[in-house]
Amino acid sequence: MPLVPGEVSNGEFVPSLPSARDRAIVAEILNRAEGLARRQATSRRQFLQSASGVALSLAVFDACASDRASKGVAGSSSTSRGGTFAVPDPADAPACASVLGDGGEFIVDMHTHHVMPSGPWRQSAPGTVSMIRDLVPAGCAAPDEFECLDRTHYVHDLFLASDTTVAMLTDVPNSGPIDAPMPFADAVGTSDFALDLAHGGVHRVLSQSVLAPNFAPIGTTLDIMDAQVAGGRVGAFKAYTAWGPNGRGYDLTDPAVGLPMVQRAHDLGVKVFCAHKGLPLQRFDLSHNSPEDLVAVAAMFPDMQFVVFHSGFERGVNEGPYDPARATRGTNSLIAALDRHAIPPNANVWCELGTTWREVLSSPDQAAHVLGKLLSRVGEDRVLWGTDAIWYGSPQPQIMAFRAFEITPEYQARYGYPALTPELKLKVFGLNAARLLGLDPAAAYCAPDDPLAAAKPAVADLHASGMVDPWRARGPLTRRDVFRVFRN
Numbered sequence: 001m002p003l004v005p006g007e008v009s010n011g012e013f014v015p016s017l018p019s020a021r022d023r024a025i026v027a028e029i030l031n032r033a034e035g036l037a038r039r040q041a042t043s044r045r046q047f048l049q050s051a052s053g054v055a056l057s058l059a060v061f062d063a064c065a066s067d068r069a070s071k072g073v074a075g076s077s078s079t080s081r082g083g084t085f086a087v088p089d090p091a092d093a094p095a096c097a098s099v100l101g102d103g104g105e106f107i108v109d110m111h112t113h114h115v116m117p118s119g120p121w122r123q124s125a126p127g128t129v130s131m132i133r134d135l136v137p138a139g140c141a142a143p144d145e146f147e148c149l150d151r152t153h154y155v156h157d158l159f160l161a162s163d164t165t166v167a168m169l170t171d172v173p174n175s176g177p178i179d180a181p182m183p184f185a186d187a188v189g190t191s192d193f194a195l196d197l198a199h200g201g202v203h204r205v206l207s208q209s210v211l212a213p214n215f216a217p218i219g220t221t222l223d224i225m226d227a228q229v230a231g232g233r234v235g236a237f238k239a240y241t242a243w244g245p246n247g248r249g250y251d252l253t254d255p256a257v258g259l260p261m262v263q264r265a266h267d268l269g270v271k272v273f274c275a276h277k278g279l280p281l282q283r284f285d286l287s288h289n290s291p292e293d294l295v296a297v298a299a300m301f302p303d304m305q306f307v308v309f310h311s312g313f314e315r316g317v318n319e320g321p322y323d324p325a326r327a328t329r330g331t332n333s334l335i336a337a338l339d340r341h342a343i344p345p346n347a348n349v350w351c352e353l354g355t356t357w358r359e360v361l362s363s364p365d366q367a368a369h370v371l372g373k374l375l376s377r378v379g380e381d382r383v384l385w386g387t388d389a390i391w392y393g394s395p396q397p398q399i400m401a402f403r404a405f406e407i408t409p410e411y412q413a414r415y416g417y418p419a420l421t422p423e424l425k426l427k428v429f430g431l432n433a434a435r436l437l438g439l440d441p442a443a444a445y446c447a448p449d450d451p452l453a454a455a456k457p458a459v460a461d462l463h464a465s466g467m468v469d470p471w472r473a474r475g476p477l478t479r480r481d482v483f484r485v486f487r488n
């Protein structure tokens with residue numbers, strides 16, 4: 001299935017069991033796909049991996065949305081609808097391809113991953129190795145299974161199996177190059193690799209440097225920052241404040257750990273600083289996982305830009321309308337922090353949708369609240385596209401779903417959410433990121449003679465042949481899968 005309802009783990013948390021609604025949705029999609037595939041004289045698998053399969057999935061999510069709305073989203077009734085997917089009849093393949101397919105948007109994925117299969121982390125970080133082992137797609141035939149998460153698969157999933165234009169490459173929590181699956185120097189290597197495949201032109205992979213200032217004396221981190229910036233390839237810095245030695249995190253406002261790092265980024269002229277906020281991972285220090293400190297430093301450094309990765313979203317938190325009385329969790333915690341520090345919309349705090357959009361899209365009313373709150377409070381110019389690819393396979397189904405998503409006039413009127421116009425979708429997909437990162441959307445990222453762009457139709461044929469499963473989620477789907485990881 002291109003889009004699995006419910007939770008898919010990235011290896012760092014136990015996904016909750018599929019709900020009765022999730023099971024009903026899957027049964028309905030598979031049942032209807034069977035008949036539609038027969039009529040198109042194709043297999044169910046191939047049907048599901050087409051735009052028609054995505055349209056069918058979204059239509060079923062949509063039809064089942066009111067079930068969720070009736071179960072306790074504050075202020076909603078079973079008849080009110082917040083979000084809808086405007087998709088054509090799944091039997092009309094050309095219409096599905098035209099509505100969900102490449103619209104020529106400038107798409108910047110702020111949040112992507114792969115690993116270096118032969119890095120030192122394979123010896124020095126056994127916990128990370130067992131976590132990432134479970135992200136290897138089933139059926140991976142490489143002698144070393146981690147090769148199925150390497151940079152060639154990354155380039156395939158992002159640039160051949162999706163409409164992504166530019167991607168920011170990041171890493172999982174680590175203490176430095178020795179235990180990092182994606183060290184900064186190798187992220188630069190992937191950026192160069194993609195540029196070589198395209199025979200030059202404009203960089204389509206940007207490298208994010210993950211900093212861990214609480215694992216060594218602060219001077220170590222500051223020296224690393226100096227050296228990386230001197231190399232000229234730092235797209236942004238990123239921190240995991242809830243990660244640290246002995247399970248202890250830190251605050252960005254900590255004068256011994258956080259502030260010197262932010263100050264150095266400022267002094268080095270790297271104006272984009274990101275932090276993972278929300279989405280608790282295993283071994284996270286939850287006392288340092290709220291957006292509060294990031295928003296506080298945004299108020300202290302008005303000439304820098306701060307990006308809240310995951311937008312503060314947390315699983316298990318029902319994302320209704322904003323309520324100051326329940327603003328310690330989820331995206332509400334971000335909004336409350338903005339209010340506390342008097343940061344207006346469209347200022348120097350930005351938010352990013354990696355994993356967040358994937359998690360809420362199968363519940364369109366929750367998706368409407370998440371996007372509606374972020375767009376109206378963080379700002380229509382400050383919400384950034386992100387997918388956490390390639391943990392969930394190619395981001396293409398997530399892209400298609402966003403193309404078709406709408407916030408209903410009812411929720412616009414009731415909660416002050418904006419309409420998801422084509423213009424606003426273009427901002428979220430990439431025009432906002434272009435302003436943040438100084439990218440030129442009109443640059444020739446894929447010139448006609450770019451071999452990478454030229455290969456895309458051939459790869460699409462390969463996918464259509466059924467020989468390659470382009471959209472398969474890589475994360476563990478069940479509690480049993482995750483416990484297998486823990487045993488490792």
Ligand SMILES: [Zn+2]
Nearest residue numbers: 111113354388
């Ligand atoms: Zn991530």
